[in-house]
Amino acid sequence: AQSVAQPEDQVNVAEGNPLTVKCTYSVSGNPYLFWYVQYPNRGLQFLLKYITGDNLVKGSYGFEAEFNKSQTSFHLKKPSALVSDSALYFCAVRDWGSSNTGKLIFGQGTTLQVKP
Amino acid sequence: DGGITQSPKYLFRKEGQNVTLSCEQNLNHDAMYWYRQDPGQGLRLIYYSQIVNDFQKGDIAEGYSVSREKKESFPLTVTSAQKNPTAFYLCASSLKDSYNQPQHFGDGTRLSIL
Numbered sequence: 001a002q003s004v005a006q007p008e009d010q011v012n013v014a015e016g017n018p019l020t021v022k023c024t025y026s027v028s029g030n031p032y033l034f035w036y037v038q039y040p041n042r043g044l045q046f047l048l049k050y051i052t053g054d055n056l057v058k059g060s061y062g063f064e065a066e067f068n069k070s071q072t073s074f075h076l077k078k079p080s081a082l083v084s085d086s087a088l089y090f091c092a093v094r095d096w097g098s099s100n101t102g103k104l105i106f107g108q109g110t111t112l113q114v115k116p
Numbered sequence: 117d118g119g120i121t122q123s124p125k126y127l128f129r130k131e132g133q134n135v136t137l138s139c140e141q142n143l144n145h146d147a148m149y150w151y152r153q154d155p156g157q158g159l160r161l162i163y164y165s166q167i168v169n170d171f172q173k174g175d176i177a178e179g180y181s182v183s184r185e186k187k188e189s190f191p192l193t194v195t196s197a198q199k200n201p202t203a204f205y206l207c208a209s210s211l212k213d214s215y216n217q218p219q220h221f222g223d224g225t226r227l228s229i230l
Contacts, residue, residue: 041224042224044208044221045221102166102210102211102215102217103149106159107158108156109156109158
């Protein structure tokens, strides 16, 4: 079965420190992976994606993600966290089990708390 | 600017009442989706549509209905059969055959029981 796992419900970091939000996946086809961010009472905003190519993907707001095929992981990272990065983060993978080519499978979400 | 508009932002439902959530997009996307978000459960797919006049059930379709009469619009009706409708509902859209393109989301409708 295809799935996405975000093993941490919450990640706490101090402002200025590096942050990592973890994501692992299981898919039957090529791993097309996405990260989204959600602020309170808002929709999801797209941050970055991995389709093919370099394992380190750069996205919006200084975020990047590292694709690791052997570990089936796609961890979100940022070198220096800001208080304004505090939000809910979702990892998602393309669902190859569906005839709908746009369908995604989402992880449970990880709350990032950045303290001043 | 192109985007997805969901309305209303907040909605209250009485017992036995059907309510309809609006979703309109001007991105010229073929595919549209409805998700339900509950705390700690991530996003669960209710219905999706790839083209006009066609839609498919997602993982939790019971108690919900949709229509897709226009490309731009994909309204969701929460029927009285949905016994626990309190949640945050998100609409999204994407290009058809868009293996490598992200979905775009509206800002959601929060539904509560009166």
